[in-house]
Amino acid sequence: MTKRAGERPPGSRAEAEVPVDPWYEKLILDFCQRRLCAESGLVVIKGRETPWYQNRQGRVRYYLLPPYKADTALQTMAVFEQIIHRHSGMHRHQGGLAIYVLEGEGYTIVDGERFDWTASDLLLLPINPGGVAHQHFNRHSSRPARWLAFIPMAFQECLSSEVVQLETSPDWLSLENAKENAQPGTRQDYSASSQNAGFPRAIVGEAKEAGGTTLLDALFKLRDEYRRQSETGLxxxxxxxxxxxxxxxxxxxxxxxxxxxxxxxxxxxxxxxxxxxxxxxxxxxxxxxxxxxxxxxxxxxxxxxxxxxxxxxxxxxxxxxxxxxxxxxxxxxxxxxxxxxxxxxxxxxxxxxxxxxxxxxxxxxxx
Missing domain, CATH: 2.60.120.10 (Jelly Rolls)
Structure with missing residues (x-):
C-alpha cells in the first residue's frame, strides 16, 4: 500500500499528540447519574405535599417535571395537575399528549374546534405542523374542573415543540404581583416561529395521497395513514x-x-x-x-x-x-x-x- 504524503503511521509521536476526548468520560458519567437517579429517586410523589403554583396558563402542581424536578426516579415524563375555575390561558405547543379529567365538566378549543369532556374522559391533543393552540373552559361557575396532563418529553423534543403563550389566564396574579414574584424575562415569549402566521403548507407541494411500490412510496403511505388518523381519530x-x-x-x-x-x-x-x-x-x-x-x-x-x-x-x-x-x-x-x-x-x-x-x-x- 502506498503511503500518502504527510501521513504518519499509527503509534507515531504525532499521533500521541492528539488531544484527549473531553466528552467520552462525561458521557459515561451522565448515564451513570441517570441510573443512580432511577435507583435512589422518589418513587411515590405525595399529592398532599405537592404545592400549587400560578402561572399565565393556569393554576398547576407538578408531580414530574424533568429536568427541573430532579429528585424523582423517573425523568422521561412530565405530569401535572391543573385546576380551572373559569378558563385557562391559551397557548400553543406540539401535541402527542393526553389529559385525564379528574373532576368537573368543560370543553377545550383546539385550533378553533370545540371538544366537550367530563370526569373520567381522556382528551387527546393531536400532532399537527407547528403545534396546536388550545384553551380549556370550565362549564360550571360554582365548582372547579380538574385534570391531569401526561407529556412524554422525548417526543416533544423530537417534534421540535415550543410553548408560546397566546392569552393569559384570568387566575393569573395581578400585574404588580407578577412583576414582584417573577424572575426577569419570565414574561417574555421565546419563540422561534411566533412570527409565522401559520404552517407554510406550500412547502409540502402536494395534496394527493401517495401511490407507487417503492420503499419511499411506502413512507409516504405511512405519512398519509397517520395524517388520516390524526385528523379523524377520537x-x-x-x-x-x-x-x-x-x-x-x-x-x-x-x-x-x-x-x-x-x-x-x-x-x-x-x-x-x-x-x-x-x-x-x-x-x-x-x-x-x-x-x-x-x-x-x-x-x-x-x-x-x-x-x-x-x-x-x-x-x-x-x-x-x-x-x-x-x-x-x-x-x-x-x-x-x-x-x-x-x-x-x-x-x-x-x-x-x-x-x-x-x-x-x-x-x-x-x-
Missing part, C-alpha cells in the same frame, strides 16, 4: 364507554393501546386499573417508565422488593432500569376498591415491548 376518549377487561394483571379499561387505531394519537399507552377490596394486581417484570396516579383508595406497591405506601392523589413513578423492574400493587383497604390511572410512552412499536430489558408476567392477579 380527540376525546369517553371513560364510561370503555369496557372493563379481566386479564392476568387484573381488571383494566384501556384508553390508548398500540392495538387501537381509532384515536388521534398513538404516542401513549393509557389504562385505568381497579383492585378489589383487599386484593392485589398481578406481578410483572417490565422495563419501567410507567406513571400511576391514584384515583381512589389506599394501598402499597412493591418495587424490586421495597414497599411504598400510596393513597388517593399520589403519583407513582416506576423507574427505568436496564434489567427491568419487578412490581406489584396491593389494596390495603378491605372495604373499598382502589383505582389508579397508568400512563407510559408508546415506544413499543419501534423499540419492542421489552425495551431492551424484559416484559414478563411473574404472577397472575387471580388464584
Amino acid at each position: 380527540k376525546v376518549v369517553c371513560g364510561p364507554d370503555l369496557p372493563w377487561e379481566r386479564n392476568r394483571q387484573g381488571i383494566m379499561k384501556w384508553y390508548l393501546h398500540p392495538g387501537k387505531r381509532d384515536t388521534a394519537i398513538r404516542s401513549l399507552v393509557v389504562y385505568v386499573q381497579e383492585i378489589p377490596p383487599g386484593g392485589k394486581s398481578g406481578r410483572q417484570r417490565c422495563p419501567g417508565g410507567l406513571v400511576y396516579y391514584v384515583l381512589d383508595g389506599r394501598g402499597a406497591v412493591d418495587v424490586d422488593g421495597t414497599r411504598y405506601q400510596w393513597e388517593q392523589g399520589d403519583c407513582i413513578a416506576l423507574p427505568l432500569k436496564n434489567f427491568g423492574v419487578e412490581y406489584q400493587f396491593f389494596n390495603l383497604d378491605g372495604q373499598n376498591p382502589a383505582r389508579y390511572l397508568t400512563v407510559t410512552p408508546n415506544f413499543f412499536e419501534v423499540l419492542g415491548v421489552d425495551l431492551g430489558s424484559s416484559f414478563e408476567q411473574l404472577e397472575d392477579a387471580w388464584p
Whole structure:
C-alpha cells in the first residue's frame, strides 16, 4: 500500500499528540447519574405535599417535571395537575399528549374546534405542523374542573415543540404581583416561529395521497395513514364507554393501546386499573417508565422488593432500569376498591415491548 504524503503511521509521536476526548468520560458519567437517579429517586410523589403554583396558563402542581424536578426516579415524563375555575390561558405547543379529567365538566378549543369532556374522559391533543393552540373552559361557575396532563418529553423534543403563550389566564396574579414574584424575562415569549402566521403548507407541494411500490412510496403511505388518523381519530376518549377487561394483571379499561387505531394519537399507552377490596394486581417484570396516579383508595406497591405506601392523589413513578423492574400493587383497604390511572410512552412499536430489558408476567392477579 502506498503511503500518502504527510501521513504518519499509527503509534507515531504525532499521533500521541492528539488531544484527549473531553466528552467520552462525561458521557459515561451522565448515564451513570441517570441510573443512580432511577435507583435512589422518589418513587411515590405525595399529592398532599405537592404545592400549587400560578402561572399565565393556569393554576398547576407538578408531580414530574424533568429536568427541573430532579429528585424523582423517573425523568422521561412530565405530569401535572391543573385546576380551572373559569378558563385557562391559551397557548400553543406540539401535541402527542393526553389529559385525564379528574373532576368537573368543560370543553377545550383546539385550533378553533370545540371538544366537550367530563370526569373520567381522556382528551387527546393531536400532532399537527407547528403545534396546536388550545384553551380549556370550565362549564360550571360554582365548582372547579380538574385534570391531569401526561407529556412524554422525548417526543416533544423530537417534534421540535415550543410553548408560546397566546392569552393569559384570568387566575393569573395581578400585574404588580407578577412583576414582584417573577424572575426577569419570565414574561417574555421565546419563540422561534411566533412570527409565522401559520404552517407554510406550500412547502409540502402536494395534496394527493401517495401511490407507487417503492420503499419511499411506502413512507409516504405511512405519512398519509397517520395524517388520516390524526385528523379523524377520537380527540376525546369517553371513560364510561370503555369496557372493563379481566386479564392476568387484573381488571383494566384501556384508553390508548398500540392495538387501537381509532384515536388521534398513538404516542401513549393509557389504562385505568381497579383492585378489589383487599386484593392485589398481578406481578410483572417490565422495563419501567410507567406513571400511576391514584384515583381512589389506599394501598402499597412493591418495587424490586421495597414497599411504598400510596393513597388517593399520589403519583407513582416506576423507574427505568436496564434489567427491568419487578412490581406489584396491593389494596390495603378491605372495604373499598382502589383505582389508579397508568400512563407510559408508546415506544413499543419501534423499540419492542421489552425495551431492551424484559416484559414478563411473574404472577397472575387471580388464584
